[in-house]
Each structure stands twice: as C-alpha cells, then as structure tokens.
Amino acid sequence: MWDDNRDGGLRPMDAEQLREHAHKMPGYLRGILPDSAPNHPESLEDIFNDVRAKILPGVTHWQSPNFFGYYPSNSSIAGFLGEMLSAGLNIVGFSWITSPAATELEMTVLDWLAKLLKLPDDFLSAGEGGGVIQGTASEAVLVVLLAARDRILRRVGKKALEKLVVYASDQTHSALQKACQIGGIHPENCRFLKTDSSINYALSPDVLREAIAHDVSNGLIPFFLCATVGTTSSTAVDPLLFLGKTAKSNGMWFHVDAAYAGSACICPEYRHHIDGVEEADSFNMNAHKWFLTNFDCSALWVKDRNALVQSLSTNPEFLKNKASQANMVVDYKDWQIPLGRRFRSLKLWMVLRLYGIENLQCYIRNHINLAKHFEGLVAQDPRFEVVTPRVFSLVCFHLLPSQNNEDHGNKLNHDLLDAVNSTGKIFISHTVLSGKYILRFAVGAPLTEERHITSAWKVLQEEASTLLGSL
Amino acid sequence: MWDDNRDGGLRPMDAEQLREHAHKMPGYLRGILPDSAPNHPESLEDIFNDVRAKILPGVTHWQSPNFFGYYPSNSSIAGFLGEMLSAGLNIVGFSWITSPAATELEMTVLDWLAKLLKLPDDFLSAGEGGGVIQGTASEAVLVVLLAARDRILRRVGKKALEKLVVYASDQTHSALQKACQIGGIHPENCRFLKTDSSINYALSPDVLREAIAHDVSNGLIPFFLCATVGTTSSTAVDPLLFLGKTAKSNGMWFHVDAAYAGSACICPEYRHHIDGVEEADSFNMNAHKWFLTNFDCSALWVKDRNALVQSLSTNPEFLKNKASQANMVVDYKDWQIPLGRRFRSLKLWMVLRLYGIENLQCYIRNHINLAKHFEGLVAQDPRFEVVTPRVFSLVCFHLLPSQNNEDHGNKLNHDLLDAVNSTGKIFISHTVLSGKYILRFAVGAPLTEERHITSAWKVLQEEASTLLGSL
Known part of the structure; x- marks a missing residue:
C-alpha cells in the first residue's frame, strides 16, 4: 500500500x-x-x-493585465521612480519648514491637475483654496466632513452635533458612512437616499430636496452633501449642478467624490460629467486608481482651506517655526489626519511630465474602448445581460437565470464569480443593484490589451457553460 | 557704471x-x-x-548625518528595498482577499516585533488582540480613541459624548488633542495634566487620581488615558504601572504612546521603561522613527481587536467575500481610518531579517552613546546647561543667559537656534519646558557618527560665542 x-x-x-x-x-x-x-x-x-x-x-496581482476587480490601482515607471525618489529622500513633510520643496511641489502639481480637470479657479492655491494629497478617498471625505461639521458647529453651538444631517445616495462609497462614524454624526441622521435603475442609480435632486425639507421641518440641521461621479458599484453620475444648487441654498458643504472617474475627466469628451463642480466646496479624485500614480495618492481640492485648518490644526511648541508663525506658508499637517507625510507629489509630478497630457488622455480612452469592446461581447451572448449603461471603463453585467427567478439568478452569478476567480486566470468582483447580484468588469490595469479582454470573456463564457450545463 | x-x-x-x-x-x-x-x-x-x-x-535633509531635529526618520537599504518591492507589486490590501500575503505578513511581523519588545501575549495575533501598521502615531492614537469612545458609548448611550473625559500629561503629543477634535470629545473635557521638572515631566499618578475623582464627582465619565514613554519635548517616561492600574480600576482605555522610545526597548537594558505595559489596552511605536524602516510604518498593538473593528468597520456589498463573511480572516480595513493600504510589512520584515536583532540593538546603543557623548560636551561648557536628564538619544539643553533673566534666556536660545540652522551645517529643533525655551539635539540618523556630533557641537559653540559676543 x-x-x-x-x-x-x-x-x-x-x-x-x-x-x-x-x-x-x-x-x-x-x-x-x-x-x-x-x-x-x-x-x-x-x-x-x-x-x-x-x-x-x-499576492493578489493588482498589476496583472487580467485584473478586473474593484477599481484599478495603477502602477507605472514614472510612479515607481517617484516612489523610489521619495523613499530615498525619506523626508517627513508635515510643515513647510521640514521640506519646503515637498509642500511647494505638491501645491504646484495639484494646481496642474486642477487645470487639467478644468476645475474652477477657486480650487487653485493662488486664492483661498488649494489642493492636497491625501492617502485615500476615505481620508479626503473624512477631512472635509470634519471641516463642514466644525464650521456649522461654530455657528450653532457644539451641542447641536446630534442634529446634524448628512446626505448622499445609497450608491455612495462606504467611506462616507465611516467618516460619519468617526466624526460622531448620529447614524440615524445619515440619509443614504434611494436610487434606482430608472435614472441609472444617480441621486435625484427632487428626492434630496424632499429629504432636506422633511429634516428641516423636524428641527434637524442639514450640513453636508456628498455627490459621486462614477459610483463604486456601477459608475453612476450624480447631477452635480442641481444637487450643488440645493446644497448651497441650504448652507450645506458640497463634496464631490470622483475617486475613480475623475481621471477620465481630463479628456474633453468626458469633462461634462463633472459639470457643476463649480458649486462644490471640495472635489476628490484618486491619482492612484486610473492615473498611473502608484498607491497612495488621492488628490483633494477645497475652496476654503481655512475651514480645513480650523478643524485639523494643532500648534504644539515643538513644531513652531518662523515661517509658520508668520502665516507665510502652507503647513499640510493641518489639512489631514496624520502629522507626518511622505513626499508623494514627486510621483504625480513624474507621471505628468514623463507621459504628458496627450498620452494620459490616450491612456484613458484606450481603457474605455476596451470596456466598450467587452460590453459588445457580453451583448452578443444571449445568456448574459449588460445591466447598466457603461459610462467609463466599468461594465456591469450578469448571467440571466433560466427562469426569471431572482434568487436563482443571484446564486448563479455568485457561483460564476467564484468559478471564474478560482481559475486563477482573471480576477473580477461584484456588487448588488436593486437586489440583483451583478458582476463588475473594471478595465484599467496599465498592461491590459484587447487580447486580455477577449481571453477574459472566454473564461467567463466557459465557466458559465459549465455552470449552466450542471444545472 | x-x-x-x-x-x-x-x-x-x-x-x-x-x-x-x-x-x-x-x-x-x-x-x-x-x-x-x-x-x-x-x-x-x-x-x-x-x-x-x-x-x-x-529639501530639508532628514537623512543627513547632521540632522538632529524633531525625532529621526530612519531610512535604510532594507527599508528602501521593501519600499521598492511594495511599489512594484502596488497592491491595495484592504481585505485579506485583496492580497492574503499582505495581511498575513503584517500579522506575523508585528508578532515578531511584539515578542522583541516583550509585549504581553495578549497583544499577539493568536488571541483576541494583534498588531497593525498605521501610517503614523497620530492615526494610532485616533483609532484607539475612537474604539474607546464607542465602547463606552455603547454602554452609557451616545448622548453621553459630551461627558466623556480624556486624560494625559501636558507633555503628550498634540496628536491626542487632534484625535479628540476629530472624535468630537469636547475640548473642555481634555485633561492635559500639569507636569514639572521635579519628576522630569512625567505624569504623576496622584495628579491623575485627583483629576479623575474630581470629574467623577461632577458627573463626568473618564474613559481614556494616554501615557507616553519618551515624550516629544524631553523623552519623559510616564509611570505605566501606576497609571495603568488607575485607568483599569476606573474602567478606562489605557493607551501607551512609545512612538520614539519604543525602539530602544528592544534592548534588555531599556526594556524596563515600558514595564507596566501589561496594563495597557494598546501600545504604539513608530518603526519609521528609529528602527530603520522607511516612513511610514507605525506599529500599533491592541488587546481587543474587536473594539477597533466595532468602531471602524463598514461592510459594503462590493467588498463582501467568502473569507470575510465567514469571519475566517483579519481585514485590516476595519482597524484603520482609510480603506486602501500599502504592503508596508515588507519593509519591516526586510529590516528585521537583513539586520537581525543583535545588530538592531547595537544600532540603538550606538545612538544612545553618541547622545551621551554630546551630553558630556555640553556639560563641559559652563555657558550651557543640560536641562533634563538624558534618557535615550535626545539631549535637552540651553545657553544660560548672562543674568538670570528668563525672557533674555528665551530670546538668546531662540536666536541661537536660528543662527545654527542658518549655517546650513546642522539642523536642530526646540521645545519649551516650564516656560523656558530649550534646544533639542536628537541623535538617530542612520549615518551619524561621533565626528558629526563633535562638529555639531563646534557649530553650536561658535554661534553661541558670536551671539554672546554681540550682546
């Protein structure tokens, strides 16, 4: 034996x-x-x-050309060189004095990126606003939520914390909910307003206005609205202009989260998706997602940097210095949660210079074309369905159940995701929209080419055949 | 002309x-x-x-052997290689599934470091606790403050937020004050208890007990104590055992901030400074300060990881996966503020392996000896005075004013700092202790040797002579 x-x-x-x-x-x-x-x-x-x-x-290989899960996390030669340079210098740039170049390059490069996105001048560093690199979009939404919270509490008194109300759609990233937990906003005052397929999961201004009116009549205080351009589940685009006007007329802080889709808005033909950003108090896009800048590099702009500073500054003796005391400089420690910070602007600067705007636009367009290609493949197979209109480089789709049975369909797609990822050939992720389990195919890895899309689709078809055959 | x-x-x-x-x-x-x-x-x-x-x-050259400001920010070959590897893989390890190796290496390496520091077993990942890499000590104290806040509010109801009281010495890092601002702890409930030179700026257990008793009698709720081993101003060491027992008997969360001095505690002869850590709920040291690990890498251990998770978790559909749902894995996203996270354990792992424990202990001892050397030089010059006993690698000293005039002394030392830093030869920083402007000379850059200490002292003496001569 x-x-x-x-x-x-x-x-x-x-x-x-x-x-x-x-x-x-x-x-x-x-x-x-x-x-x-x-x-x-x-x-x-x-x-x-x-x-x-x-x-x-x-390791889950986020840089593989066959990685289509979540949203991409771009690496590049330029981003890598920037990381090396930053690791080599290894400075801690919390205040201007601790490395003037780190603060000033960050201000400059975020101005560059703001201009590339055609953000209003109010977001540039020359005025009362400016840009800052946060680690993640979670930190970006947290710091502006805190700035907004403290701004309103200075007016109405800090005992009113329990009356403050936050608004966003139910498609908003969970980072907002977490920011509310951290900032002590009462969970029952967080309005994650219902969306549906009839308006492609965007937040309806009417629904918002109604919710605000209801809360105000109950003595509550609306103070923060978060809109999203390119939601995590399905790239829904909230109508910034109408939402922003409502926020403004109610004295609320208006934050726009374009963590993923912001990158696409450097192309003139996609820029309209952030029309209305002029109404925003703050705007965020993640250069580490789809902009070739190694993780982490989340760009946040605010119109009133003083609001951030009032909420996040401390002034211990051991950090005092002439330049800061004279109020001549930006000290980014007061724009963020941590004290210490790396020299992250180097990598963004290198990406912008080593590739140039036109190449970066081509890069985005190429991924969107690849996603269109995938969308076409799905549409040709009657066993599958594209669930929401593709807007950027994400395709939401699912395998149709044999009977029109939702539970069965959800199990089927859950099993398909599992089967596909278990092959080790590709990696995709999922979401749920209107109760339906949906597969997400996010194009955006730097090395992905058409042949990877074609192969990925073949894996999906094969695993679907196996699953359907075994029923 | x-x-x-x-x-x-x-x-x-x-x-x-x-x-x-x-x-x-x-x-x-x-x-x-x-x-x-x-x-x-x-x-x-x-x-x-x-x-x-x-x-x-x-650039302010933090890696220069002549940098003696703040606390050091160590870089090393091992740390740099770890950064390169991390930047090359460029994964986003928010959940176990998004890169099992990233989560598991972090758990393992933080267990290694905990053992090296002889932390109690409760802090190891095998039980209910475990370690996690935060970006900075600011984030470390923030997440445990939030965990403590939410733990007590679950018991007494969230309306009691305004009654919660935080305790620490007036030497505690400003990160605690910032964490309180963020978490909505009322500023008037933050007790930064007075210390003085008679006990080398450590927090007195008697003063703490008195403050707690006073607050309790006023209907307030003590819930959080932060002690420091190696304060930022002068490396004061709070008496952990006595403070911890007081915290425990009052049902408070006890956090120990050893951001700088924790590294020294890998040497048996310095380990006693964290005696009493067994009373702590959480413990923090920054591997990016004095432990050859490139910024950022702040190690935090907790005894009850569930308290962190209850405060910081979100569970959006698009991140759900079998391993997480089955509660079989650690998802570090729920132990920190941001969602995304880099593969930072690689660099700490490489530092520990490429250098080994004995070399790391020698590294620490060498810096402490260099600081002793500097202390000796200061003591030999009657124009100067060492202000607090040197404990680790920081020397606090000042130039004595010609008359015993405090204002004059403060101006003199302020001017000396300015003059010395303006030479561009060395960089030092300052603090204020008991109203006196004090110069801080922090040894700890990887390339610093005795000759740099000797030269630095010469710069200080020369600039002092010039200043005193011009009076």
Whole structure:
C-alpha cells in the first residue's frame, strides 16, 4: 500500500501539494514563517527566495493585465521612480519648514491637475483654496466632513452635533458612512437616499430636496452633501449642478467624490460629467486608481482651506517655526489626519511630465474602448445581460437565470464569480443593484490589451457553460 | 557704471544668486516651475535635472548625518528595498482577499516585533488582540480613541459624548488633542495634566487620581488615558504601572504612546521603561522613527481587536467575500481610518531579517552613546546647561543667559537656534519646558557618527560665542 501511494496513488499529505495550495487558505503564512525575528542577519538572497516562494503565491496581482476587480490601482515607471525618489529622500513633510520643496511641489502639481480637470479657479492655491494629497478617498471625505461639521458647529453651538444631517445616495462609497462614524454624526441622521435603475442609480435632486425639507421641518440641521461621479458599484453620475444648487441654498458643504472617474475627466469628451463642480466646496479624485500614480495618492481640492485648518490644526511648541508663525506658508499637517507625510507629489509630478497630457488622455480612452469592446461581447451572448449603461471603463453585467427567478439568478452569478476567480486566470468582483447580484468588469490595469479582454470573456463564457450545463 | 556692475559690483538681480537663495523663501518653487503640465512627454534627463536644480535645494535633509531635529526618520537599504518591492507589486490590501500575503505578513511581523519588545501575549495575533501598521502615531492614537469612545458609548448611550473625559500629561503629543477634535470629545473635557521638572515631566499618578475623582464627582465619565514613554519635548517616561492600574480600576482605555522610545526597548537594558505595559489596552511605536524602516510604518498593538473593528468597520456589498463573511480572516480595513493600504510589512520584515536583532540593538546603543557623548560636551561648557536628564538619544539643553533673566534666556536660545540652522551645517529643533525655551539635539540618523556630533557641537559653540559676543 505504501508503495502504491508513492507510485501515484492517494497522497493526502504531499508536501508539494501543500505548498502549492496552502496560500489559498487563511493563515497559510503563519505555518511557513519562523515564530520570531532572527538574531543574526540573513542574506538578501534568502529573503528574496522567500519573497518568491512564500509571499508572491499569496499576492493578489493588482498589476496583472487580467485584473478586473474593484477599481484599478495603477502602477507605472514614472510612479515607481517617484516612489523610489521619495523613499530615498525619506523626508517627513508635515510643515513647510521640514521640506519646503515637498509642500511647494505638491501645491504646484495639484494646481496642474486642477487645470487639467478644468476645475474652477477657486480650487487653485493662488486664492483661498488649494489642493492636497491625501492617502485615500476615505481620508479626503473624512477631512472635509470634519471641516463642514466644525464650521456649522461654530455657528450653532457644539451641542447641536446630534442634529446634524448628512446626505448622499445609497450608491455612495462606504467611506462616507465611516467618516460619519468617526466624526460622531448620529447614524440615524445619515440619509443614504434611494436610487434606482430608472435614472441609472444617480441621486435625484427632487428626492434630496424632499429629504432636506422633511429634516428641516423636524428641527434637524442639514450640513453636508456628498455627490459621486462614477459610483463604486456601477459608475453612476450624480447631477452635480442641481444637487450643488440645493446644497448651497441650504448652507450645506458640497463634496464631490470622483475617486475613480475623475481621471477620465481630463479628456474633453468626458469633462461634462463633472459639470457643476463649480458649486462644490471640495472635489476628490484618486491619482492612484486610473492615473498611473502608484498607491497612495488621492488628490483633494477645497475652496476654503481655512475651514480645513480650523478643524485639523494643532500648534504644539515643538513644531513652531518662523515661517509658520508668520502665516507665510502652507503647513499640510493641518489639512489631514496624520502629522507626518511622505513626499508623494514627486510621483504625480513624474507621471505628468514623463507621459504628458496627450498620452494620459490616450491612456484613458484606450481603457474605455476596451470596456466598450467587452460590453459588445457580453451583448452578443444571449445568456448574459449588460445591466447598466457603461459610462467609463466599468461594465456591469450578469448571467440571466433560466427562469426569471431572482434568487436563482443571484446564486448563479455568485457561483460564476467564484468559478471564474478560482481559475486563477482573471480576477473580477461584484456588487448588488436593486437586489440583483451583478458582476463588475473594471478595465484599467496599465498592461491590459484587447487580447486580455477577449481571453477574459472566454473564461467567463466557459465557466458559465459549465455552470449552466450542471444545472 | 554698467561695466562696474559686470565686474563684481552690486548685482541685485543676479540669476545665480536668485537660484541659490530663493529656495529659502516661501513660494520659491512657484516661480521656477511651469504653470501647467506639459502636453507632450519630457525626458527623464530633464526631470532629473530639475530634481537636482529645483527640488533638492528645497529639501530639508532628514537623512543627513547632521540632522538632529524633531525625532529621526530612519531610512535604510532594507527599508528602501521593501519600499521598492511594495511599489512594484502596488497592491491595495484592504481585505485579506485583496492580497492574503499582505495581511498575513503584517500579522506575523508585528508578532515578531511584539515578542522583541516583550509585549504581553495578549497583544499577539493568536488571541483576541494583534498588531497593525498605521501610517503614523497620530492615526494610532485616533483609532484607539475612537474604539474607546464607542465602547463606552455603547454602554452609557451616545448622548453621553459630551461627558466623556480624556486624560494625559501636558507633555503628550498634540496628536491626542487632534484625535479628540476629530472624535468630537469636547475640548473642555481634555485633561492635559500639569507636569514639572521635579519628576522630569512625567505624569504623576496622584495628579491623575485627583483629576479623575474630581470629574467623577461632577458627573463626568473618564474613559481614556494616554501615557507616553519618551515624550516629544524631553523623552519623559510616564509611570505605566501606576497609571495603568488607575485607568483599569476606573474602567478606562489605557493607551501607551512609545512612538520614539519604543525602539530602544528592544534592548534588555531599556526594556524596563515600558514595564507596566501589561496594563495597557494598546501600545504604539513608530518603526519609521528609529528602527530603520522607511516612513511610514507605525506599529500599533491592541488587546481587543474587536473594539477597533466595532468602531471602524463598514461592510459594503462590493467588498463582501467568502473569507470575510465567514469571519475566517483579519481585514485590516476595519482597524484603520482609510480603506486602501500599502504592503508596508515588507519593509519591516526586510529590516528585521537583513539586520537581525543583535545588530538592531547595537544600532540603538550606538545612538544612545553618541547622545551621551554630546551630553558630556555640553556639560563641559559652563555657558550651557543640560536641562533634563538624558534618557535615550535626545539631549535637552540651553545657553544660560548672562543674568538670570528668563525672557533674555528665551530670546538668546531662540536666536541661537536660528543662527545654527542658518549655517546650513546642522539642523536642530526646540521645545519649551516650564516656560523656558530649550534646544533639542536628537541623535538617530542612520549615518551619524561621533565626528558629526563633535562638529555639531563646534557649530553650536561658535554661534553661541558670536551671539554672546554681540550682546
């Protein structure tokens, strides 16, 4: 029996099989790394061998041309060089004095990007506003929520915290909910207003106005509206102009989250999606998503930088210096949650210069064309359906259930996602829209070409056939 | 006259002089960079030329062996390689599924570091606790403050927010005050308790107990105590054991901030400074300060990870996955403010492996010896005074005023700081202790050797002589 096993029979504890598959299971690394740090130095070769053998097998490859999950996380030569330069200098640029170049390059490059997006001049650093690099869109929405909260509380008194109301659509990123939790906004005062397929999951200005009127009549205080251009689930675009006017007429802070789709707005033909941004108090796009700048680099602009500073500044003795005391400089520590900050503008600067605007526009258009191509493929297969109109580079689709049975359809698509990702050939993710389990195919990795789209679609078709055949 | 000028006379608008000095003035970069991003690609050579000519002159060189300001921000080959690897993979590890290796390596390496610091087992990931890499100590204290806030509010009801009281010494880093602002703790409920030179600026347990008793008798609710091991001003060490017992007996969350001095506690002879950490609910040290790990990498451990998750989790549909839903994995997104996160454990892992524990201990000891050396130099010059006993690698000292006049002494030392930093040879910073302006000399840059200490002291002596001579 023992010989049989060695000759190809059952091998329930084969070491190679374990090595090959264990990384797919939670805790895979604990068993194959030592329990403590070494007393003596190890060789770089040993470490790199471990990277290859133990780390890489457990990496979800966001840079793969076959990665279509969530939203992309772009890397590039320029972004990488910027990271290297930043890591080499390793400065901590919390105040202007701690590295004038870091603060000033950030102001300059965010002005460049603002102009590229044709943001109103109010967002430029020459006036009362300006741009700042946050780590993520979550931090961006948090800092402006805090600025808005403290602005209104200075007016109505801090005991009114429990009366403050936040508005957004039910498609808004969970970062807003988290920001509210952090800032102490009462959960029952967070209005995530219902959207539906009839207006492609955008927030209706009428629904907003009604909600505000209702809250005001109940003695509550509307103070913050977050609109999204390119929601996470389905790239829905909220109508900024109408929403913004409503926010303004109610004295509310108006934030626009264009974390993903903002990048597309550097192309004249997509710029109209942020029409109305002139009504906004703050605007955010993530250069680390679809703009070739390595993670993290989330660009936030505000019209009134003083509102941020009033909410987030501290002034300890050990950080005092002439330039700051004389109010001659921007100290970005007062525009963000952490004190320390890296020299992140370098990578954005290098992306803009090494590629140039025209190439960056081509880059965006290419991905959108690839997404159109995928959309066409889905539309040709009667077993599938495109669920919402494709706007940018995300296609929302699903496999139709054999009977018109929603539960069955949801299970079917859940299983399809699982089957497709289990092949290891591509990676996609999902959402739920109007109760339906939907597959998301987000194009945007720097190396993705048409052949990857074609292959990905083949994997989806094959796994669908297998699933449908087994029913 | 025009000829005279060309031959060495007054050159008020000389381009070279402008280039040489302009970076010392706020706004220097605006004038020498274009107003907008280029349409077409620029060469890497042009960009690097600009880095050399325009960026580097405006960089405050934190990696210089002559940088003695604030606290150090260590870079190293291992840290740099880790950054490169992380930038190359460019994953976004918010959930386990988005890169299992990123989550699991972080858990493992923070266990290693916890063991190296001899933290109690409760902080290890095998139980209810565990470690997580935050960006900065500011974020570390913020997330635990929020966890503590929400834990107590779940018990007493959220309307009690205005009754919550935070305690710390007046030497505590401003990050705590900022965390309170963010979390909506009323400023009048933040007790920054007075310290003085008689106990080297440590927080007195008696003063704490008295403050708590007073607040309780006024119907307020003590809920959070932050102690510091190695304060920013003067490396004061709060008595953790006594403070922790008081916190525990009052049902408060006890956080220990060892952002700077934590690194020293890997040496057995300094470990006693965190005796009492077993009473803590959370403990923080910054590997990016004095532990050769490139910024940012702030290690936070908690005993009850569930408290963090209850405060910071969101569960949007588009992030749901089998592993998370089955509660089989750690999703670090719920332990931090942002959603996205970089693969920062790689650099800490590489530092620990490439250098090994013994070398890291030598590294710390060497800096402490260099600081002792500097302390000795100061003590030998009767014009100067060491102000607080040196504990780690920071020396607090000042130039004695000719008369015993405090205002004069403060101006004198302010001017000395200015003069010394204006030489461009070294960089130091300052603080104020008991109303006195104090110079801080923080040893800890990776390249600093005894000769840099000797030279720095010479600069200080020379500038002092000039200043005293001109009086």
